[in-house]
Amino acid sequence: MEEQQERRNVGERELEGGQPSRNNGQTGLEPEEHRINIVEISHRDWIESLRTAEESTQSQSQWPRIPKVPQMLRGTQDFKKFYEPRLISIGPYHHGKPDLHEGEMIKRLCAKKFLADSNQDIEALYTKIESNIEAVRTCYDNIQPNEYDDEALARMMLLDGCFLLEFVCGKDRKKVLRSHQINFAEPDLFLLENQLPFGVLKLIFEGANLEGPVKKEMKKFVIRTMELEEDEEDEEPSHLLALLRSALVGKSEPKQERQPDKKGKSSSSSGGDGRFCCPRKKGKQRGIRQSFRNIKELKAAGIHLRKSRTSFLRDISFNSYYFRGYLNLPPIIVDDSTKSRFLNIVAYEMCPDAPDAPDDYAVTSYICFLYDLIDHADDVKELRSKHILHNLLGSDDDVAQIFNEIGNDLVDPDAYEDVKDCIQKHYKKRVNTWIAQALHNYFRSPWTVMAFIAALLILFLTGVQTYYALPGN
Template sequence: MPGSREDFPTEEVHASMKIVRNETGQTREGSDHQSAIASKQHEKTRIDIVVEDNASSSREKRFKSVMGGPEDSKRSQLSETKWARIPKVPHMLRGTKDFKILFEPRVVSVGPYHHHKHDLRAAEMLKRLMTKRFILESRQAIEVLYNKIVSEISELRNCYNKNATKKYNDEDLAWMMLVDGCSLLHFIRCYTTEGKLKDLPIKYHNAAFAQQDLFLLENQLPFRVLELLLEPGFEEGMQMIEQFIGSAAETDPPAVKSDNEEKPAHLLDLLRRRLLGNQTASETEAGKGTGWNSFRNVNELKAAGIRFKPAKSGSLRDISFNSYILLGFLKLPRITIDDSTKSRFLNLIAYEMCPEVPNEPVVTSYICFLDSLIDDPEDVKELRRQHVLRNFLGSDKEVARLFNEIATDLVPDSDAYKDVKGKIQKHYEIKASTWIAEGLHSHFSSPWTVLAFLGAVVALFFGGLQTYYTVFPRHN
């Protein structure tokens, strides 16, 4: 059966041939020619039978690779780590315009992914100086901190892509994490302590770029490293980290966090959790609605009598809509737009795309919802006027373009904000509210027109009063 030989590796066929020959034996010297031919034919037949057995074995392995088996489960257990992995940016986003600026560090590298880059080597000596200052301030011995990391280096190694860590032995990788972790914590301490930013051995503008670098997906340390370095004063260190996250959030971070919250995977994961807040899907009115929306942007909603207000919390889930017959109010979390906004949101979106993260694309859905509201600079202007959006980027046109670029090719959760959209659509379809809103916008868009209207009403009132007393004079 020649076909069976081509379907399997050559090594398997050779192994089968050896086994057959051991069983059948060689032809003895002096045997006739016909006996030799018969023996060879018999040997060939046996070989084909064994290869067919190998085919069955190979099929079973393939079935087990899909359906699972003892060997596969054991292998998966060995590859798992008790801390979430730090993935690389998904392939889908690697074609993003200005990828290097948006996803790669420009001042300082953290972890193994960008450690080798020549343009980041200047920060390596500064990281050692910052490491020394952190160790002296924390009053811990460098040997103790190093040994803590070495003791868990196998698990820490598994947090990264294997191709990025295979060139480092355990000692080199542990040393990298020690220096990166200590310098990172010293940077956070100086950044969040009033008057200590000047203690950093870098310029102010580099400190701003370094802060952006610490929220890139491929520039993260396992949070376990920070835990080991902060012991035993972890609670105090955690407050410092929370303050740093709050200063970096584009929206106001929630003031209260859950006591039962799981430990974050890294700083970017912690930032995402603070942006999401503690609300559940039911509290955000998700899961209802028609699924079909005819409204387009802020100005169309404004024309339908819908006004915008800042939400009480900064959670990206805190979006709600209330309708009062002719007027509606859409509440949105406050958001600050600056030079770091695009990079930060894209890295959060990249993190949500990774298979290691639970399938809950809240940031992605939030960006898509804002993109549906913002089409042109006038939409941005209205959100600014209502104190929902703060623009530190420049012109309103740039902000509108920023959201259009971020939301390109994104797929939101179909249930996200579904009830809010349904309520908006229902209000939008009320024609009377649209007519009244258009009339108010056309005739009462400025305080002068309002004053003129009030003056006309007063004049009509007194004119009518004078006419009445002329027709029906009153006598003392």
């Protein structure tokens, strides 16, 4: 009877401030990574571990896995801080850190309001989550029972799930949270290591007396937060970060950006084949050797920027009309959370052992594409002038630095290789550069046009005068 009463009150204790217990009695510490000492295992076990390696990495659970950020990214420059929460921890990877204690209090307030508004029984919710606890455990890397037992993990999922649903789907979160708490918590929800399985959210939401379904409400939140267009993607996401990526990228087969006339040639890209190339920026080897360096050089060769008709990252295309070319790019908003969100989506795409991870590398390729185009603040200024990039950071130098830092060590999967090849073919025709420079020098404003016409008229009149001044005329 005492054990049943203990489990009956588990949810109430958590919302009142109790911390999930670990079997080892420690709190506030990160679980140790599982290590294998190659010296201590036998030769036969070592051979067997190699044979079963592929099977273990490709095994799927009931719900998709939530991987950790690859070490190759975490150890790059100062990127580590962009993968760790500043206020709110979701899931077990960062749970219990001392500097996130304020976030625990915020989560309890939101969870309490969600339970009250949804008119759900907390004991019934806990029972549903605990009955699926093995599926939950396999979603995370190396979360062993000696770190979080079933009860502690179920409590964590219940509290974090109720908080997340209230924050994302709640109509009056400002009644619970202050504006600065919302602003700090929001970026934490899009960290790869700060995700909750979508299956857990469905378990909690399905009995709620709220508008639904949960995917639709979460999608509204992502679109509203990122100021994105709504796509028609119906695939169920693995977690909130996957939903953000899907909203950014758009459908796998987007519409052709602009249909050229009979004299024009165009190229568009809608994904990628996963091929990897050398990440060096200058003169990279691809289908055609790339020689253009930035937007400024493209402009000098008669290649102009235009805003794509949609904001989906896949909507990139190039049109060539004799000596003029048009590179169509989707509009993007750059703010103080852009770097963190792109880095975490790139980390998600780079996880080879996550069966649900996207294999088209669309966001990674997009970052590498902008890395090719942006060298300096002048390139960002050109993007702004065409209403392709909206800079909320205040400095064009800061924007250029963001894309150069993110793309510097990335290997380009070249999802937009066809577009780059068409740009290069247009760029290497010197006659295009000469004509473009002439148009820029003599036709960039009404005054230069008038001066050019006046100069031609003077030359013509001088020639006529010289002709009639010759003997015999």
